[in-house]
Amino acid sequence: MSRRTVIAAVDGSAESLAAAAWAAREARLRGLPLHLLHARQDRSPLFSPALAGGIGTASDGTTMTRHGAEHVLAETADRLGERHPDLDVSVDQVIGRPAEVLLSATEQAEVLVMGSRGLGVLGGFLAGSVSTPVIARAERPVVVVRPGGRVEDGAGGGPASSQYLDVVLGLDLSRPCDELISYAFEAATARAAGLRVVHGWTAPAVFDHDPAAADPGHRVARGLREASALTDVLRPWRGAFPQVEVTEQCVVGRAAHHLVDASSNASLLVVGRRIRRAPFVTHVGPVTHAVLHHAAAPVAVVPHL
Structure with missing residues (x-):
């Protein structure tokens, strides 16, 4: 990524999908590309056959295969591309500790967008052990979004004037x-x-x-x-x-x-x-x-x- 992007952390949860939708609108407003990022931490023993598929943690605490994560990323990118056809959307999976992956990604980010359940519980791989150090240590802005919270006016993609609350x-x-x-x-x-x-x-x-x-x-x-x-x-x-x-x-x-x-x-x-x-x-x-x-x-x- 040669220029700053709006990065959305995606793990397939409703929280992360809400964050991705918000991030897409923010990218359009700022005239920046959107990058969807999934962090996949391998929990398998070394040389385990499970490595063939690759695993990551899904929002319900179960594992998500590499191909499952690819499907979520592709589906999310397609959905956002249909809604915002002029938006430059890219996707990526990175193997590593999720908090470290996200912190590293912020070095290239205009803003990092993460999903939250609200009331102190961040969802999916964005659980407290991940989200707290990211928010506390990132040196770029981090936006936290939760489904069911206020949806920004202007979300339909029309002209921005008079459509957004303060x-x-x-x-x-x-x-x-x-x-x-x-x-x-x-x-x-x-x-x-x-x-x-x-x-x-x-x-x-x-x-x-x-x-x-x-x-x-x-x-x-x-x-x-x-x-x-x-x-x-x-x-x-x-x-x-x-x-x-x-x-x-x-x-x-x-x-x-x-x-x-x-x-x-x-x-x-x-x-x-x-x-x-x-x-x-x-x-x-x-x-x-x-x-x-x-x-x-x-x-x-x-x-x-």
Whole structure:
């Protein structure tokens, strides 16, 4: 793959097929090719006759033969090609540990798309032992999609204008990184959609050492400062993307709760994750962890320093 692609991890499960369908729409929006990838981990003893067919793990925990995986990939590619005839679709099977295969693939990915059952359970070979390290260690954006969640408007392939709900960005003003903000603005631009930026802040407890915490005016002043800081951070991005209608929301309380609520009326929820290069890291942060489990919309996790 000589240029970046949209990669969808496919294992035959309903979750992965939903991810592939979403990935196809994303590839069309971004004018990029789509690559369907199946990771097949050989669990047979060395020199076993079972190696002749090759095995992989299917969504129900049973094994999938090499030819079965090929059939799933070909069938998925054909279905997406019929729906999006102008889309460049390729397929591939790779033998290896699924998490390592997917992490390696992200080096060539504009975005990696994975399927989820929601509420903390990722399906098929995308079970927690695979999905968690991929999301936690990938240095390219990873989008998690689940069947039965919100289907993006515009899915029929018509003109994008006025067909997509807002993109929602969760932004921590202590780390307003360019990668995260850029991804959200680009996603909104591709969809001709609005962008809602949600920043959550916590009011000091009355019993804290600050006596001003008991003064209602203190909370109002703090809210105004937070809103002003959010406006300042977004000002250059508004200038760079004048076509995107931006709504700023400064909310009091846990950011994850507000973002999950916002996802019920969004085409995409974008959150960040700090890059940690330790080999066995699985931490994604409390806000990202919460929205991955409970958001109604697809969730894009964007790594940043």
